[in-house]
Amino acid sequence: MTPVELSRTVLRAVRRAVDEGELSVAVPVRVVVTPPGPGGRGDYATNIALQLARPAGRPPRQVAEILRPHISRTEGVADVEITGPGFLNIHLGGAATAALVRSIQAGAHEGAYGHSDDLRGDVVELRIPYDIRAEVVADALVRIIASQGGRVEVEHAEPVNLRPVPAPEDPAPLGPDAARWALLHPAVHDRPRVTADLLVQRESNPLFRVRYAHTRARALHRNAAALGFTSTPGDVRDADHHLPADAPSEDATSLTTALAEYPHALSHAATHRAPDRLARHLVTVADALLAFQHTVLPRGEQKPSAAHRARLALAEAAGTVLAGGLSLLGIDAPEHL
Structure with a gap:
């Protein structure tokens, strides 16, 4: 729900x-x-x-x-x-989590989760300066607004109605993905930081956390298949309605909440012409998944239970949302890092 x-x-x-x-x-x-x-x-x-x-x-x-x-x-x-x-x-209850996961799964096949017709018929005219950041922001907004049913027309003309604070230096040496993240993650009124930190694989790098979380979702899917089970949406709690001691229920709740709020974040990114809202929400989803991932697979001599299958489904749903959000930003969602 x-x-x-x-x-x-x-x-x-x-x-x-x-x-x-x-x-x-x-x-x-x-x-x-x-x-x-x-x-x-x-x-x-x-x-x-x-x-x-x-x-x-x-x-x-x-x-x-x-x-x-x-x-x-x-x-x-x-x-x-x-x-x-x-x-x-x-x-x-567990039924609400299962319904949310099914909604995300259905979106993967019938039209992406979080997409809507709220802006159907709306034509957004973006007049931008000749600036790399303005170009990248406008390009992302074309896809984000289209996800809500709207259409964007971009031109270089006066008076400008979208003028993000320019980057202090050319982001191209970072590569296409890190460069786009550097320009899209900050709000348009904030000066972006174009530094090599975005290329470092560590927790302090939000781009790394988002992409790593996606790879973890894919890895969990592969590892579960190797153990002989697949995902089934359901109650992520064990039969006694408690997660194990090393997997506090707050982790499952945080991830479920982040996934449930994704459509709202995407809608706000479209209506406020703010791709940074989508980027920041992807970080929220990623952090919640990384905290939750350790509960998904059975440990030791445990046999896969209905709760494990439900947790796997929730983790896979998070991976689907991360991939979809990164795609809207024009950033690759790799299978491996």
Whole structure:
């Protein structure tokens, strides 16, 4: 279940509460659902009860108590907790993770995950200066905006409406992939750093982490095949609903959250003409996968379980998202590093 889908779920809960006479408020147009902040719990949280408290004439926690059962009955929601003055903290079940993975898998065959028709019919005119960074940013935006159904027309003309801060030196010696990352990863108003650090294979290099995470996803697929099992979307927890001690459940949650938020990051990159938002989110996905990867394969004398197959599916989904995002940026996603 993605944040967008969960937002719709909460909105439907509000509408049901109003229809059943439990609340007397105007149903909002949209509901914001985000990862929980400090002190929060679960996979996602919303402050909708605090927003509705005043128009409903009720304390926020009372509004939260009214909405809680309506959200809890939704398929894919395992539990809903109320924290603080009335925040609704939502725990997703294994079915939600499986549905997310299936959505990503389907996207690999039917039209990439995160792509949409939100900008269908929109024509974005980009007028850029004769500058290498402007050219690279515009080239990435052509693909990113197309992923949301829009079309981009690029020309060198005045008045310029896309003028990224130029690179301090020619990035070409870095090679095509590192050069593009150097120009796309910073926000367009920030000066890019064109340094050989982007060629070094170490954790401090975000490009390396993204590409390495993709290779790890592919390696996990090959290693699982060598062990005689393949992936199946499902609950990543073991039969007793706990990951092993060396694989805290937060790692699986972090990866699931990062994958679920990818469409939102891609949409923002398109609407705000900001490929850096996509690049930074790929780093988030990569870091989450690298923290999670150690839980995927059986260890020692362990036999592959349903949880292992589900974790493999989640890791493969992350690899698919990383490859798709890098492709939109015009950067290669290698099988090996």
